[in-house]
Amino acid sequence: MNIGIPKEIKNNESRVGMTPAGVFALTKGKHTVFVQSTAGEGSGFFDKDYEDVGATILPTIEAVYSKSDMIVKVKEPIAYEYPLIKENQIVFTYFHFASSEPLTKAMIASKSICIAYETVEDEEGTLPLLTPMSEVAGRMSVQQGAKYLEKPIKGRGILLGGVPGVAPGKVLVLGAGVVGVQAAKMAAGLGAHVTIMDINMKRLRYVNDVLPNHVITSFSSEYSIRQLIKTHDLIIGGVLVKGGKAPKLITRDMLKEMRPGTVVVDVAVDQGGCFETTKATTHEDPTYIIDDVVHYCVANMPGAVPYTSTIALTNVTLSYILKIANLGWEKACETDKSLSKGLNIVNGDIVYKALEGIFD
Numbered sequence: 001m002n003i004g005i006p007k008e009i010k011n012n013e014s015r016v017g018m019t020p021a022g023v024f025a026l027t028k029g030k031h032t033v034f035v036q037s038t039a040g041e042g043s044g045f046f047d048k049d050y051e052d053v054g055a056t057i058l059p060t061i062e063a064v065y066s067k068s069d070m071i072v073k074v075k076e077p078i079a080y081e082y083p084l085i086k087e088n089q090i091v092f093t094y095f096h097f098a099s100s101e102p103l104t105k106a107m108i109a110s111k112s113i114c115i116a117y118e119t120v121e122d123e124e125g126t127l128p129l130l131t132p133m134s135e136v137a138g139r140m141s142v143q144q145g146a147k148y149l150e151k152p153i154k155g156r157g158i159l160l161g162g163v164p165g166v167a168p169g170k171v172l173v174l175g176a177g178v179v180g181v182q183a184a185k186m187a188a189g190l191g192a193h194v195t196i197m198d199i200n201m202k203r204l205r206y207v208n209d210v211l212p213n214h215v216i217t218s219f220s221s222e223y224s225i226r227q228l229i230k231t232h233d234l235i236i237g238g239v240l241v242k243g244g245k246a247p248k249l250i251t252r253d254m255l256k257e258m259r260p261g262t263v264v265v266d267v268a269v270d271q272g273g274c275f276e277t278t279k280a281t282t283h284e285d286p287t288y289i290i291d292d293v294v295h296y297c298v299a300n301m302p303g304a305v306p307y308t309s310t311i312a313l314t315n316v317t318l319s320y321i322l323k324i325a326n327l328g329w330e331k332a333c334e335t336d337k338s339l340s341k342g343l344n345i346v347n348g349d350i351v352y353k354a355l356e357g358i359f360d
Contacts, residue, residue, distance in 0.1 A: 001328075002031075002034065002067055003033050003034070003069070003071075003321070003325060004033075004067065004068025004070070004072070005023075005039055005073075006036045006061045006064045006073060007036040008042075008074055008303075009061070009081070010076075010078055011283070013042075013074065015075075015302065015309050015310045015313070016043050016310050017072040017093070018072055019045060019311055020045055020050050020052070022317075022318045022321070023035070023050055023053050024054065025318060026322065027053060027055065029325065029326065034055070034058050034067050035047070035056070035058070035064075036057075036058055037057050037058065043309075044306075044307045045310075061081070061084065065085065065086070066084075068089070069089065070089070070090035070325065071085070071089065072093070072317070073094075074093060074303075074313065075093065075300060077093070077106075079102070085110040086110070086112065087111040088111070088113065088347070089112045089113065090324060091112050091113065092115045092317070092324065094116065094117045094118055095114060095118070096116075096270040097344055097345075097352075098243065098245045098271055098358060099270060099271055104345075104355070104359055105359070108345055108348050111347045112345070112347075114344045115339070115344070116243075116342050116344045117130060117317065117342065118242075118243070119243045119341055119344060120339055120342035121242065121341040123338070129316050129342075130178075132316055133309065134177070134178035134238075134240075136301070136302040136305060136309050136312065138178060138179035138185075139182050139185075139186045140305070141183045141186075141301070142183050142192075142234070143186070144286075145160075145171070145234040146160045148287060148296055149234060149261070151261075154261060154289060154294055155263055156233055156260070157261065158261075160191070160192040160233075160234070162191060168190075168193050169192050169193070170193045170231060171183075171233070171234045172196075172197070172228050172229065173196040174197055174220065174238060174250075175197070175239040175268075175274075176196050176197070176200065176217070177203070177238060177240055179267045179268075180196055180207075180238040181196075181207060181211070183238060185211060188215050193214065193216075194214065195216045195218055196216070196217055196218070197219070197220035197225070197228075201219070204217040204219065225254075229257055229258050229262075230258065233263065235250070235262065236265045237249065237250070237266040237267060237268050237274040237278075240268060241271065243344070243354035244355075245271055245272040245358075246272050249274045249275070250274070250277075255293045258291075261294065263294045263296065264296070267301065269297045269299050270299055273297060275297075277290050278295065280299040281295075281296070281299070282298060282299070283298055283300075286298050320332075323335075323336060323339065
C-alpha cells in the first residue's frame with residue numbers, strides 16, 4: 001500500500017503522523033511511504049532520517065495526497081486539505097467530528113474512508129489511540145494552569161505548591177478518566193490540594209487507590225460543582241463522551257461564583273468543551289478572559305511537546321496502520337473489532353452511531 005504522511009498545517013502543530021521507526025516497519029513490510037518534506041522537523045525528525053529507512057520525500061502536501069492510498073496524520077484535515085482528499089482514500093487521524101460540522105460535511109462529500117483514532121476502542125472499553133495524548137494533555141493542563149495562575153497573566157497570583165507557612169493552591173479536576181488522573185497526579189506532585197470528581201464510583205475508587213492520600217475524590221453533581229468552584233484556583237475539565245460532544249458542566253453563570261483570577265483549562269475542547277464559555281484557542285494565542293476568569297482552551301495541547309507526543313502516538317498507532325496496510329481497511333476492520341469502532345464515515349455515509357443526526 002502507498003502511505004502518505006503530510007506535514008501538519010494546523011496552527012502551531014509540530015507533531016507528525018509517524019516517526020522514522022514507524023516508517024521503517026512499513027517499508028520493511030514492502031509498503032511505500034511518502035513523507036512531505038520537513039514534515040517531521042518540528043518533532044526533531046529530519047528528511048534524511050526518513051530517507052534512511054526507505055521513505056520517499058515529496059515536496060508538497062498535494063503530491064503526498066495524490067500518490068497515497070492511506071493518509072496518516074495527527075490532527076483533522078483543515079479546509080485547505082478538503083479538496084485534496086480522494087474518494088476511497090483512507091484517512092487515519094484524530095477527527096473529533098462532533099465538534100466540527102464543516103469538517104464532517106467535507107469528509108462526507110469526499111467519499112473517503114475516515115478512521116478516527118479517538119474512537120478506536122478495545123474490549124475493555126478503553127481508547128488505546130487516544131490514551132497517550134490524553135496522558136500528555138492531562139499532565140500539561142496542570143503545567144499550563146500553574147503558569148496562568150501567575151499575576152502578570154491575570155491569574156490569582158497563586159503558587160500551586162505553596163511554601164512553608166503558606167497553604168498550597170487548590171485544583172479541581174472534573175472527570176476521573178485518563179486526563180483527570182494524569183492531571184491529579186501532576187497537581188498532587190506539585191503539592192497542590194486536589195479534588196477530583198466523577199459520576200462513576202468505580203473510577204473514584206480506582207483514583208482513591210492509586211493516587212496520594214491528599215487527593216480527595218468527590219461524586220460529581222451540579223450542586224457539588226457549584227460549591228467547589230468558589231474555593232478552587234485551577235479548574236481542569238477532562239470529561240469525555242466517546243465520539244460525542246462533552247457535557248457542559250460549568251455554565252456561564254457559574255463564572256460569577258469563581259474568584260477573580262481563577263484559571264480554567266478545558267482539555268475536552270476537541271469535543272466541544274465541558275465549559276459553556278469554551279472556545280478553541282491556539283498555542284499562539286492560548287487564553288482569553290470572561291468575568292475575570294482566565295480560560296485556557298488550546299485544541300492541540302500535545303502539539304507543544306511534539307517530540308514526546310509523536311513517539312507516544314506512533315507507539316500505539318503503528319500496529320493498526322500495519323494491519324490496514326497489509327489487509328486493506330475492510331478486512332482489517334472485519335478481523336479487528338477495536339479498529340472497526342474507529343470507522344466514522346465510509347464513502348459518504350456516517351457509520352459511527354454517536355455522530356448520527358448530530359448536525360441535522
